[in-house]
Amino acid sequence: MKLTEWKVGHLQLTWLLGGLTQLDGGAMFGVVPKALWSKRYPANELNQIPLRADPIMIEVAGKRVLIESGMGNGRLTEKQKRNFGLIEESQVVESLASKGLTPDDIDIVIMTHMHYDHSNGLVTWKDETLVSTFPNAVIYVQEQEWAEMREPNIRSRNTYWEENWRPIEGQVQTYGESHELLPGISLHHTGGHSQGHAIVRMESEGQLILHLADIMPTHAHQNSLWVMAYDDYPMTSIFAKEKWIKEGIQQGAWFTFYHDNVYRAVKWNEQGELIDQINI
Template structure:
């Protein structure tokens, strides 16, 4: 099994194989016309674009941390598989095994938000019931996200599922605007894509990486105005992207991705040109 790996100072990052969906390009790029976005990201004859759902294993400070949890296995109905364009389910257990690890070896799971495509992998079918996939892990979720997860509104109930939070509720720890996961890794509440959406900032030995999750799901969403139709609060997404992308580029930061099917990591210069990148290789 091929796993993409990357180092950020003393942090060792590995992308696990968490699944692949194919969603409508119009929804993923919102009001941006197809002649523009199709130059930057591939699409098929059904106007769908490939989107990975690959958690990042971060090994740092003697801990093993997952950023996101993948699509899971056996979690979608046939109708959902068709609607979400599911092309590949998670291979998290196999990915961990390739590194000599098991789900029991995960100490922390960092969730940027709790939409199904990020958190299905938190729970696993075992003997006919759903149980925690990472039973030893503390799971960090922003407090507004966790509240909406348990009491979704008429729009969000389609993506916040009770079966994704009930089995893991005793493992969850919430936080407000900011939380230090470990030295050099912090969570920051942004809102935008969802009310409780958060991003991850990593810094080690003078190097910085930003994981902007679904306010910048792919490298093609680098323009602050290119936000998804899926965003609950698009103007909040735009302002957050302006702040984090502009600030990150000024600091020489790299940007990591969960959904991008082309790049794992990208670094842009002040002109918005890609000057460094790590390709997706499976």
């Protein structure tokens, strides 16, 4: 699969190949009837939908920034592979190599949240020990997310794994409600999908990009009411989507995706119609 590369203003974006899973479509669309969501994002005979886990590398101002880390390699047991519908493991290292880079060249990793399908790629097996995949990077995590990652509750312990934070804890930088990462790139706490879920706002030369992460995991989740059964706080997700999607459309924003198996980025008009897209 060829890497998708896209230049917006001074931002050079590249989607790295982070893995492919198939999860239950009903869970991904919550209370929305299958008769509605399947028209926009078809399922297979097992009611599963394909979901990528592709980190976005942003090159700007001499820095290389990753949004998310991919599914990782050798991180799931055979049972987990079946349960999570793993089709492809991560090829992030190979993706970087195709651009003449290694994981050592990553300066910053933005984690919108720390669920396993976003954070597994943060650590790598080396001599039967899990070590940091991106040893030179500062890893940004919202402070509530980082707290729950280390002390998960009865629900979240299934997705917040100790082995995904122990090897990288010395690299983590936390923040509160918002944080300006670099000029034109900022992080904003939304909650919803998880208590500490955050999104990424990018702006360059008058172009706006919003990465809404898992409050809008695919283009088919455009409707503010279409939220996942996985969301810990679904009403918070709905209110955040109402704010960010509507404001983004009014400002002519592009919306980018980590999980979408159809589009890398889309732009909608105020009627909610697709007016431009970057295909996988």
